[in-house]
Amino acid sequence: MLGRKDDEKALRQLASSVEPVSLSLEILQTACAWVWVTPEALINFLIASRQRANAPGPCRRHLTPKSPAVAAQPASRRPPLNLEMGDLDRAIAQLRACRPIPEAEVRELCHKARELLIEEGNVVTVNAPVTICGDIHGQFHDLMELFRVGGDVPDTNYLFMGDFVDRGFYSLESFLLLLCLKVRYPDRMTLIRGNHESRQITTVYGFYDECLRKYGSANVWRYCCDVFDYLALGAIVLGASNTLSPNPDTSSEAPTIDEDSDVEIQVCNADGQIMTQFSRQARSRVHGRSPSGAATTNGVAPGAGAPTNTGPPGSGASGSSGGSIGNPAGAVLCVHGGLSPLIDVVDKIRLLDRKQEVPHEGAMCDLLWSDPDEIDGWGLSPRGAGFLFGADIVKVFNHKNDLSLIARAHQLVMEGFKEMFDANIVTVWSAPNYCYRCGNVAALLELSEDESGLGVFARSNGEVGRSDGGVGSGGGGGSRGVLTESSRGAVMSGPARRYRVFQAAPQDSRGMPAKKPVADYFL
């Protein structure tokens, strides 16, 4: 159970140093295994509870063991924190090692994150290029694998569609890392809310218990839940290209297609090798074996019947010309679950009061809970919240809102992604071997930036112009904020999509505190 010699050493030291209660090494080891914490976390917890029990008092100091491995943590000994960049970078480094940051830092971080998120609209505007990710569910080591496959922050612009927590054993580290990255690189990291970002759900599915286990109190869980309330409900991706950017990882031996511009769908493995490609015209398979995830895409290209609206994409506002300005490939709506019978235009999402616990019903609930299904119209959801919605609903919604695609997460798909309804909607799932049990692969979806000079909108994150549009934060493209007339009349035919499929991080790559996860079965 104790994988490392120095864990054992630290525990031994602790066992001898904490008085008056003497704890045998064996008890501590057992406790570690039983409550599923790292020795380090247990030590932190014991020290923290000791400090609570003894404070205020002069004796606090000698309760802190002298071992450097042990002494690093107590929150009370850290310098006061205002989350300067250096603090953030230090927290990020610590979280990347899958080590929780002290409670005081979490509080500070969550406070900062809320200040940031409150400025965002319910529907965040994001400019391509962007890498869209689905459920993470506390699978920290697989999140690291995701960053390896998709590129690191801030080099890659990420959009995570919720369900960061629950089920996996590292919800805390996963969510706090994503939140740190959000605060550190606000324009390169977009987080929207999933149905698990909720007080009620996290008490059933693990995040609450994990916080209690790792900190000894529910404070951190409370801080995180307060952040959940401020997460955006959706995002609109603008400026996605009809064509794929060159795949930087493609080796010279990898198959390529004659004309890159023909490729609508490309599926790569974790090493960047192209597994399958689909060309745009016929949506016929160009190369490789059929990806079951994309097998449903045969049919007419989405949006081929040119929409008549040209107002801000997603708003349903009308304009004078066909095609959406700055959006030759049409806008992409990202939301965790799906559509709601109460929402016919994206602007109605913008009107919701989102700063609350996820309600049991209503539009906000539906956006986070609903699923597409092979039905006509709307149906009852087996989940007991949200609805099922059919192809007709999606097509009408996309047409009305000038969207070429809805990207959503929420449902486990064994192949990592699944396009449905003539590629009007796609499910992206980013938790490989979900719950350490399901044997599925994961995927992320890359949308390239339109570099045809047609221009894109500056990112505004909703109503408030907080952002500088990416200038100075590593955003590519010099044409931001420029609208070009020539984009008018462009035939919208959906963005080109590159899926990177990846598997669970190999066990031996898991960091040092990784306990081997155990999945439940019926025995």
Add this chain to the structure above:
Amino acid sequence: MSASSIPNLLSLRGSRGGRGRTRGGRAGPGGPGPDAAAAHNATIQATDTDAAVSRLSAVELGYLDDPFARLFVQQPPGPSSRRLPIINRGTYTRTTAIENIVSHFLQTTQGQKRQIISLGAGTDTRALRLFASTSPVITDLAYHELDFPATVAQKLTTIRSSPQLQSILTITPNLSPPPPPPSPNSSQTTTTYQTTSTTNPTNTLTLHGIDLRSLTATSPPLPSITSTLPTLLISECCLCYLSPQEAASVLSHFTTLIPAAGLGIILYEPIKPQDPFGRMMVSNLAARQIRMPTLEVYKQPEDQAARLRDAGFEFVETLTVDAAWERWVDAEEKERVDALEGLDEVEEWVLLAGHYIVAWAWKGGKFELPGT
């Protein structure tokens, strides 16, 4: 928490016991030096603890009604025993499905003496629940539980120390030898304890401490198991731990012993080891030192059906656990169960429950079991 319960918890949590660190283990022999067979036995016995905790979780959350579940879990009450909704629903569905078949058996054999033989019963409480029920159908029932001697001895200890169980069972003195020291190695020795229902003396529960692998077509019948009674065998995730030959041999023991009186069987086992979920299941269980040799042979529902036909059963039915939920749990009950926790993981449920099967079969024409 008693010291002896700690290793149980560890064995629940996983496979960290493989480094000679097993002192004080649930049924460990105590000495150093790995004894693979004993370790395997202990692992299989630990799966029963896993099942008992799952059952308790389902009971405490209101899925199942079982006043005895708590008695067989050495763990303080509280969140530690709580399982995820998907596991609770699985425990509920499997229990309900098997109960449905058992009650069919009891109804169609009503008025005559009959026996139920539960293989690898472990801490299962079905017999206790039957005896505690006030149903007029529960009469003239000889219930037999077979498991490792150590498991049986432990169960008897629990019965002896529980006023609640003492009130429904009387241990028959003359059939009760002094409990032997628990040892997973003692596959040779068999022990038998008989108890009688206090409310209805025509109902008996007999605990047989035996290594199932000693049962063959030619081995002598176990004490008080009769060849002339309508009989229902239950293997709830038990025979799957044996080799296919051993499992077939156990079946042949009973088909030979009870040729004409009517014999039925219920199997509950995992299936589909070869798809991505199944491969992960096999590998995850292997990491806990749990092997299911029959799973590699009876991969699909059809394989399970063929296996039962080969064993001589005339009528064979199978139902995956997710199908049992769909078909055998009525709308009102579904609503009740759904309301207990809410099950968010719909896709995962179909995946997980689709990898377990309830197969049942019967022959001899003396009674019928339900259709799907």
